[in-house]
Amino acid sequence: MKESGRKHGALSPCAACKLLRRRCAEDCVFAPYFPPDEPHKFASVHKVFGASNVNKMLQELPEHQRRDAVSSMVYEANARVRDPVYGCVGAISSLQQQIHSLQTQLAAAQAEVVHMRMRQFSSSSNTGGAMDMAVDQANMGESLWSC
Amino acid sequence: MGFVCTRSPCTENMASSSSYNSPCAACKFLRRKCMPGCIFAPYFPPEEPQKFANVHKIFGASNVTKLLNELPPHQREDAVNSLAYEAEARVRDPVYGCVGAISFLQRQVQRLQKELDAANSDLIHYACSEIPTALPAPPGPSSIQSMAPRQRLIDHYDRIGMGNEGGYYEAPAIPTPYNLPWNDNPSGDNSAAGGGSNM
Numbered sequence: 001m002k003e004s005g006r007k008h009g010a011l012s013p014c015a016a017c018k019l020l021r022r023r024c025a026e027d028c029v030f031a032p033y034f035p036p037d038e039p040h041k042f043a044s045v046h047k048v049f050g051a052s053n054v055n056k057m058l059q060e061l062p063e064h065q066r067r068d069a070v071s072s073m074v075y076e077a078n079a080r081v082r083d084p085v086y087g088c089v090g091a092i093s094s095l096q097q098q099i100h101s102l103q104t105q106l107a108a109a110q111a112e113v114v115h116m117r118m119r120q121f122s123s124s125s126n127t128g129g130a131m132d133m134a135v136d137q138a139n140m141g142e143s144l145w146s147c
Numbered sequence: 148m149g150f151v152c153t154r155s156p157c158t159e160n161m162a163s164s165s166s167y168n169s170p171c172a173a174c175k176f177l178r179r180k181c182m183p184g185c186i187f188a189p190y191f192p193p194e195e196p197q198k199f200a201n202v203h204k205i206f207g208a209s210n211v212t213k214l215l216n217e218l219p220p221h222q223r224e225d226a227v228n229s230l231a232y233e234a235e236a237r238v239r240d241p242v243y244g245c246v247g248a249i250s251f252l253q254r255q256v257q258r259l260q261k262e263l264d265a266a267n268s269d270l271i272h273y274a275c276s277e278i279p280t281a282l283p284a285p286p287g288p289s290s291i292q293s294m295a296p297r298q299r300l301i302d303h304y305d306r307i308g309m310g311n312e313g314g315y316y317e318a319p320a321i322p323t324p325y326n327l328p329w330n331d332n333p334s335g336d337n338s339a340a341g342g343g344s345n346m
Contacts, residue, residue, distance in 0.1 A: 048214075050207040057205075057241060065242045072246040076233060084214060085222045088245055089229035095252035102259035109266035116273035 015042040020051060029058050033070040041074050048077040172199040177208060186215055190227040201234035202227075 013024030014031040019042055024031060030051075034042040045054055054073065058066050079088035086093070170181030171188035176199050181188060187208075191199040202211055211230065215223050236245035243250075 048210065049205065050210050053205065053207050057237075061241060069242045072243045075246050076237075076244060080214075084218060085226045086229045087233060088249060089232050091249055092245065092252065095249065095256060098256050099252065099259060102256065102263060106259060106263045106266060109263060109270060113266055113269045113273070116270065120273065120276070 012036045015039045016046070016051060019043060019046060029055055033058075033067060044077040044081050045070075045073050048080045049073060169193045172196045173203070173208065176200060176203060186212060190224055198231050201238050202230050205234040205237045206230060 012018075013022075013036065014028055015034040015036050015038055016030035017024035017028060018036060018039065030042065034045075049057075054070075057073075058069065061069055076088050079091065083090050169175075170179075170193065171185055172191040172193050172195055173187035174181035174185060175193060176196065187199070191202075206214075211227075214230075215226065218226055233245050236248065240247055
């Protein structure tokens with residue numbers, strides 16, 4: 001009776017109801033996503049978003065999207081607990097800086113590749129020209145002696 | 148009742164000016180009197196009602212109050228702005244919020260790193276192909292002869308920034324979010340709760 005409707009099949013209350021000290025109903029919206037063996041997951045989400053906000057947000061989503069929503073909220077909440085000032089906006093800023101740096105390095109490397117290609121092309125062209133000149137000189141020598 | 152008001156020189160000045168003129172966006176939204184020293188007043192001006200509306204919807208006014216009270220005053224503005232950013236992202240994308248942006252940026256970093264690796268290996272290829280065509284080293288001990296081409300390669304690497312000082316970009320460790328549906332390279336770590344250490 002208690003197991004029906006609880007996908008994790010546990011008889012103990014979910015981590016959310018444990019923290020909130022309330023009875024874990026069979027249709028508890030938190031139960032599928034906050035198992036009792038991961039109390040820290042709900043603790044950080046509750047601290048940052050609040051249980052009622054999380055409840056509201058989950059209720060507004062179709063069921064198949066709730067797991068991803070919970071995962072992203074857990075990620076954000078953990079980031080905010082670790083960095084109360086910037087949360088995961090700090091990570092976004094850092095990534096944008098990385099991208100800028102990589103783009104600069106890539107542009108420089110690609111310019112160098114073009115430079116090297118042109119150098120190889122011009123050095124192979126010069127080698128062919130020198131040989132033509134040697135043949136012409138040999139021909140000139142013959143014509144001089146023929147006079 | 149009401150919100151905990153903390154006193155600090157900057158909040159007092161700004162709060163008193165806003166409360167004389169009009170209540171801050173938070174107190175307006177919550178339909179409360181905006182008291183002098185209101186903790187929200189410096190950061191939620193009345194002309195930006197949506198900012199507080201989003202933050203309240205996602206985080207809740209009391210959670211924001213607690214968070215701001217735990218921070219020194221000089222960090223509160225940045226904290227509010229980052230909360231507002233996250234809240235707006237979550238309102239626009241209720242499933243992934245700003246974690247979607249993090250995943251997108253991480254994929255961009257990976258793509259750029261791959262391209263940079265490819266360009267650098269092209270350069271190594273060109274540098275190696277040049278070495279046999281370089282002028283022969285002057286006669287001398289064999290150790291000097293063997294070092295000359297190697298030194299030219301090292302000099303070339305330094306010139307293009309691949310030496311010890313420049314070169315490959317080492318990204319600081321940022322925990323990869325859990326697997327998003329569009330991830331090409333799943334991180335394999337579905338537990339975002341643990342996270343990494345560098346944020």
